[in-house]
Amino acid sequence: MKGICGRLIRVNLTRNSIDVETIDKEVARKYLGGKALAAYYAIREITKGIDPLGPDNNLYLFTGTLTGTPAPLGNRTVAATKSPLTRTFTDSYMGGYWGPELKFAGYDGIILEGASPEPVHIHIQDDEISLVDAKDLWGMDTWQTVEAVKKSLGTTKRPAKVMSIGQAGERKDLLAAIIADARAAARGGVGAVMGSKKVKAISIIGSKRPQLHDQKGMMALVKAQNARLNKNPVTNDALRYRGTPNILLGVNAVGALPYNNFSGDENPGADQISGEAMQKTLWNDGKNWHPCWNCVVKCTHYHVLEQPGFEGKIDDGPEYETVGLLGSNCGINDPKAIALADYLMDGYGLDTMSVGGTIAFLMDCYGRGLIGKDMTNGLDLKFGDLNAWMAAINAAGKGEGNLGRLIANGVVKAAAEIGHDSMDFAPQVKGLVFPAYDPRSGEGTALSYARCERGADHLKPWVFHMEWLSSTQRVDPFTTEDKPALIKMVSEGSALFDCLCVCRFAGNELNTEDFLALVNAATGFNYTYPEFWAVGERAINLARAFGAREGFGRAQDVLPKKFNTVPLREGLAKGSVAHVDRMLPKYYEICGWDDNGVPTPEKLRELGLGFVVDELKEAVRGAEAARAA
Amino acid sequence: MPGVSIKIVGYARGFFDSPSYSFILSEGMTIRGLFLELSGHAGPDFDRAIYDIKTDRMNEHIAVFVNSKEIRALKGLDTRLHDGDVVTILPPMAGG
Numbered sequence: 269m270k271g272i273c274g275r276l277i278r279v280n281l282t283r284n285s286i287d288v289e290t291i292d293k294e295v296a297r298k299y300l301g302g303k304a305l306a307a308y309y310a311i312r313e314i315t316k317g318i319d320p321l322g323p324d325n326n327l328y329l330f331t332g333t334l335t336g337t338p339a340p341l342g343n344r345t346v347a348a349t350k351s352p353l354t355r356t357f358t359d360s361y362m363g364g365y366w367g368p369e370l371k372f373a374g375y376d377g378i379i380l381e382g383a384s385p386e387p388v389h390i391h392i393q394d395d396e397i398s399l400v401d402a403k404d405l406w407g408m409d410t411w412q413t414v415e416a417v418k419k420s421l422g423t424t425k426r427p428a429k430v431m432s433i434g435q436a437g438e439r440k441d442l443l444a445a446i447i448a449d450a451r452a453a454a455r456g457g458v459g460a461v462m463g464s465k466k467v468k469a470i471s472i473i474g475s476k477r478p479q480l481h482d483q484k485g486m487m488a489l490v491k492a493q494n495a496r497l498n499k500n501p502v503t504n505d506a507l508r509y510r511g512t513p514n515i516l517l518g519v520n521a522v523g524a525l526p527y528n529n530f531s532g533d534e535n536p537g538a539d540q541i542s543g544e545a546m547q548k549t550l551w552n553d554g555k556n557w558h559p560c561w562n563c564v565v566k567c568t569h570y571h572v573l574e575q576p577g578f579e580g581k582i583d584d585g586p587e588y589e590t591v592g593l594l595g596s597n598c599g600i601n602d603p604k605a606i607a608l609a610d611y612l613m614d615g616y617g618l619d620t621m622s623v624g625g626t627i628a629f630l631m632d633c634y635g636r637g638l639i640g641k642d643m644t645n646g647l648d649l650k651f652g653d654l655n656a657w658m659a660a661i662n663a664a665g666k667g668e669g670n671l672g673r674l675i676a677n678g679v680v681k682a683a684a685e686i687g688h689d690s691m692d693f694a695p696q697v698k699g700l701v702f703p704a705y706d707p708r709s710g711e712g713t714a715l716s717y718a719r720c721e722r723g724a725d726h727l728k729p730w731v732f733h734m735e736w737l738s739s740t741q742r743v744d745p746f747t748t749e750d751k752p753a754l755i756k757m758v759s760e761g762s763a764l765f766d767c768l769c770v771c772r773f774a775g776n777e778l779n780t781e782d783f784l785a786l787v788n789a790a791t792g793f794n795y796t797y798p799e800f801w802a803v804g805e806r807a808i809n810l811a812r813a814f815g816a817r818e819g820f821g822r823a824q825d826v827l828p829k830k831f832n833t834v835p836l837r838e839g840l841a842k843g844s845v846a847h848v849d850r851m852l853p854k855y856y857e858i859c860g861w862d863d864n865g866v867p868t869p870e871k872l873r874e875l876g877l878g879f880v881v882d883e884l885k886e887a888v889r890g891a892e893a894a895r896a897a
Numbered sequence: 898m899p900g901v902s903i904k905i906v907g908y909a910r911g912f913f914d915s916p917s918y919s920f921i922l923s924e925g926m927t928i929r930g931l932f933l934e935l936s937g938h939a940g941p942d943f944d945r946a947i948y949d950i951k952t953d954r955m956n957e958h959i960a961v962f963v964n965s966k967e968i969r970a971l972k973g974l975d976t977r978l979h980d981g982d983v984v985t986i987l988p989p990m991a992g993g
Contacts, residue, residue, distance in 0.1 A: 501958045501989040510908065512992035517907035521985055543992075544907055567992065588992050703993070726993055737990045739960045742967055776991050840965045840985060 270481040271333055271790030272296060273376050277397060279390060281465045282323055282382030286397050291376060297793050298876060301376060302332035303359050303766035304807035306348035309379065310357055311810055311880060316817045320352035320457075321440050321464040323383035329370075329431070329470070330378075332769020336371030336561075337478050338490045339786045340497060340778065343368055343561040344769035345448075350814075351456035351722065352464075353442040353622075353678055354699040357814035358456030358722045363560035363568075363771055364449030369429040372474025384466040389417060391428075393473045402468040409615035410434045410447040411581075417471050428471040434617025437463035439667050441676035443622045447614050450584035451560070454619035455700060456722060481792030489785055493778055494564050500777040507567040507773060509554030510543030512588035515737060517542045519592070522736045523839020524709035526597035526625075528651045529632035530695045530702065530830075532837040537601035541591050549603050558584050565773050571607045583611040586620075589726065592704025594624030594661075598631060599652030609661050616665030618676065625701030626679045627660050629694055630671070638688050645669040692829040698723035698820070707827055707846050708836045710735035710745030714846030715755050718825045719855060719865070721811040727772060729762035731755065736840070748847055752855035764804035806875045809859075809867045813880045816887040821864035825852060862888065899980040901931065909959065909988035912946045914938050922980055928961065929953070929974040931984060947986070948974075958989035 274296065278287045291305075299305040306328040318324040327349045334342035345367030351358035370378070373392050389402040400420075405413050413432040421428055431448035437459035444459030445452040453459075480486050497503045506514040519525040520538040527535040539545060547554040551569040559566040573581045586595075586606050594613070595606040613620045627649075633639045634649040641647065645663055647656040649671075663672035674682045679701055683694040695702040700723025707714040707724075712731035717724040726732070731754065735745035743754060761780055765772055768783060784800045787793065815824075827846050835843045856863060860871030866888055869881045903918040910916045913935070920926075920934055932948040932955075939947065948955050953974070955961070961968045962985040968976045978984070 502991040506908070506989055507992055514908070515990045515992045518987045518990045521904065521906045521987065542907060705993075730993055733991055733993070737960065737987065739958055739967075739969070739989070742960075742969060744970060746965075773991065840962055842965075 269293060269296060270479050270792050271337060271787070272301060273371060273374050273478060275375050276377045276379060277375050277392070278379045278381065279399070280382045281380060281384035281388065281467065284384070284399060286399065288375075298803070299806065300333045300767040300787070300803050301335070302330055302344070302346050302769040303348070303763055304803050304810065305377070305767070306330045306346055306359060307357060307807055307810035307814065310348060310350070311814050311817075311883065314350050316883070318350065320350045320355060321460060323465075325350050325461055325464070327380040327458065327461045327465065328377060329380070331367045331371055331376050332767055333787055334768040334770050334790060336368035337480065337790050338486060338562065339770060339790065340490060340493050341560070341563050341565065341771035341774040342769065343563065344771060345370070345453065346766065346769060347446050347453040347458040349458055349461045351458075352440070352460050353457040354723045355818055356698060356722050356820060357811045358458065359766065359811070360453040360455045360458050361766065361769070362446070362448060362451040362453040364451040365561045366429045366431050366448040366472065367769060368561045369472040369474045371478050372476050373472050374474065374476055378470065380462070380465050380467060383464060387466045387468050389468055390470045391421070392471070394475055405468045406438060407435065410617050411615050413469050417469050421471065424473055425475070426473050428473050430469055430471045432469040432617070433459045433462050434615055435667070436617045436665065436676060438468075439676070440464050441618070441667065442678050442681070443619045443626070443676050445617050445619045447617055450558075450614055452614060452619065454621065455725075459617050478790075480790050482789040486786065486789035489782075489789060493782055496777045497564050497774070502776045503565045503773060506543070507565050510547050511551070511554070511567050511569050511585070512543070513541065513546050513591050514543035515588060516591060517544070518737050519705060519732075521839060522709050523836045523841045524706040524732065524736070526592055526628070526695070526702070526704050526706060528599050529597060529628040529693070530706050532706070532708070532834065534838040535596045535601070538596065540601040541595055541603050541606065546603055550607060560771065563771065567773060573608055573611060574604065575608050578608060578611065581611060583607045586610040589704050590620040590624070593621045593628070593701070597624055597628040597704070598657050600654060600657055602654060605654060605658065609658065612661055612665055618664060621703065622678055622701045623661070623664055623675055625695055626675045626682060627657065627664075629679050630660075630674060630682060632693065633686055633690055638686050638690055643670045643674065645671040647671065694828055696724060697827065698824050700724050705732040706836060708831055708844050709841040711748045711847060711851065712743060712745065712751045712754055714827060714831070714848050715751050715851045715855060716759070718827055718848040719755065719852065721808070721815050727762060729755070729758040730772065731758060734758070745841065746844065748850045751851050752858055755855060756858055759808060760801065760804035762804070763807040764801065767803055767807055802875065806877065809872065809875055809877060810880070812861070812865070813867050813872070813877070813884055816866040817883050819887065821866060821887075822852060825865055901926070901978050902983045903931070903935065904983060904985045906985060906987050907990070909946070909986050912939050912942050914940075922978060926978045927974065928963070928968055928976045928978070928984070931978060932974075960987040961985070962987070
């Protein structure tokens with residue numbers, strides 16, 4: 269096959285076996301790669317009801333159709349599994365270099381199944397794949413792990429690209445991430461699943477390049493598309509010099525920047541942590557670029573840490589979501605402190621977004637008197653207290669005390685333990701902490717969070733941009749009638765990006781027609797536009813069906829009470845609350861789902877997913893019985 | 898105090914001599930009229946970055962709100978302003 273390698277590595281950690289299997293051409297055409305392909309394997313291979321941290325769960329580390337090809341920003345990798353945090357299908361993405369290197373070694377993905385009794389490191393060098401004892405790596409942070417793995421490999425023709433987990437993944441903390449190249453596949457506890465299999469690291473050295481169906485045509489497309497990305501004011505200026513936090517002051521002006529556990533107030537100190545501030549204080553006027561593979565946008569910047577004990581260490585970022593949730597939402601407006609926290613989280617292997625959301629929630633609970641110092645490791649855990657905040661971050665990373673345990677396992681477990689009315693203001697959907705946009709700011713954002721199959725998500729799809737920031741793709745944030753169709757359309761387009769594993773930022777300039785042309789040049793699949801678009805819809809229906817099989821439906825497609833009842837207090841969206849209930853029935857209807865949000869047999873068959881119908885019969889019967897009762 | 902308040906956000910502040918302004922509202926004032934007022938407070942990049950007086954065109958990549966409504970959902974440059982209105986100017990942004 270062209271564009272993709274057509275091969276997967278399957279590692280059974282229980283049996284200590286390694287197999288290379290081919291991807292059927294029709295399967296590749298129907299599911300492309302990334303999200304849809306991982307969801308296809310997951311729903312067939314992961315049995316309903318299994319323990320996500322047991323040996324029966326699988327972890328799919330897949331590239332996309334355009335990963336490692338010359339396509340602009342084609343560098344991403346997905347980590348997909350049954351989430352131990354949400355118990356839904358989860359797909360978490362990372363940029364960087366690891367995914368392209370896997371393609372260069374001749375594989376589209378790795379499937380990890382079973383569980384090893386002892387820690388292992390998987391090393392791939394083209395056709396040689398080995399399981400290496402990793403007892404000496406166990407206990408290391410991700411920075412130490414990468415260094416030790418590279419040292420163990422000795423001199424190599426190319427530097428190995430190393431993916432690893434930190435101590436959080438080893439402990440199977442529910443907020444554990446997988447880290448590679450200082451990028452994180454963080455959400456949903458994918459690092460805990462890797463840790464449950466005792467896989468500490470996966471290193472790759474590849475010497476090939478994916479073959480392309482139409483090399484000349486592809487390169488002409490790439491040249492023209494990169495030229496457009498280099499002219500767009502967002503990609504060639506805002507992201508390039510002010511990174512992802514370029515939006516922070518805009519989000520704050522809307523009233524949507526999380527501040528003090530989504531208080532609904534603007535952050536009065538936001539100027540200190542904006543992209544404009546980071547450009548000057550951390551990033552050498554925005555020129556400390558550390559781009560992902562084959563990216564002309566270069567949104568990621570590095571910062572050289574100065575704090576005692578960390579002098580000279582490099583932090584990539586911090587990115588907007590980290591600044592918004594780990595910083596602003598905890599009342600912290602010190603960019604250098606946030607950069608250090610980001611570095612620490614990457615080392616421990618934790619999701620900065622969920623950790624930030626959970627610390628802020630605990631600060632709120634402490635302020636309301638719902639928890640005392642017995643639950644905060646003795647800390648006076650107040651919003652904006654830099655010392656308490658840093659101590660909380662280290663407690664989470666080291667798994668220390670009640671506080672470390674509460675933070676590292678997420679906001680729902682914490683709220684369940686704290687009780688009272690805390691679940692009403694715990695900012696999450698299906699257990700996944702909100703991204704750094706208050707969903708009261710726009711009905712599209714609210715619906716997007718509530719109905720997303722893996723929980724509150726800023727990329728499935730990112731409609732906040734359309735509701736507030738974009739001047740060219742604008743929708744009214746306050747109307748509900750138009751949002752079901754909008755969310756269906758944009759989420760399917762976003763899912764397509766996740767099948768190709770192309771960075772979303774390419775979408776600031778390039779559209780799905782551009783990507784269709786790239787995919788056809790790379791693969792020769794000769795898709796029509798409707799065929800191509802259907803892959804995105806197929807991906808969403810597979811992920812939705814996976815959740816439905818586990819018992820997820822309308823009852824889980826909700827925002828916490830506070831966000832439906834307490835209005836935003838400041839900003840352009842002042843006075844607004846979310847109205848998800850008004851939108852869900854229409855959304856389900858146009859998606860072809862029943863009134864419990866479960867894909868109907870007709871919709872599944874229309875998408876060529878007839879094999880899923882039987883899997884869902886029990887889910888449908890259960891929902892009908894619940895309604896009858 | 899009656900009048901119109903202007904809030905310039907983020908990078909767009911670099912085009913002006915202040916991050917915020919207040920203007921006494923003149924009869925029938927529109928966004929176009931406001932931009933003409935603002936041009937006196939702006940640096941040399943104003944025409945390119947915000948509004949080109951010669952061609953009467955606003956930079957397509959900026960967003961301008963009157964209270965909570967973006968002016969493209971109102972009457973664009975012809976949007977009338979009223980006492981107490983807050984105008985917010987956002988530069989091109991994306992990320993997350």
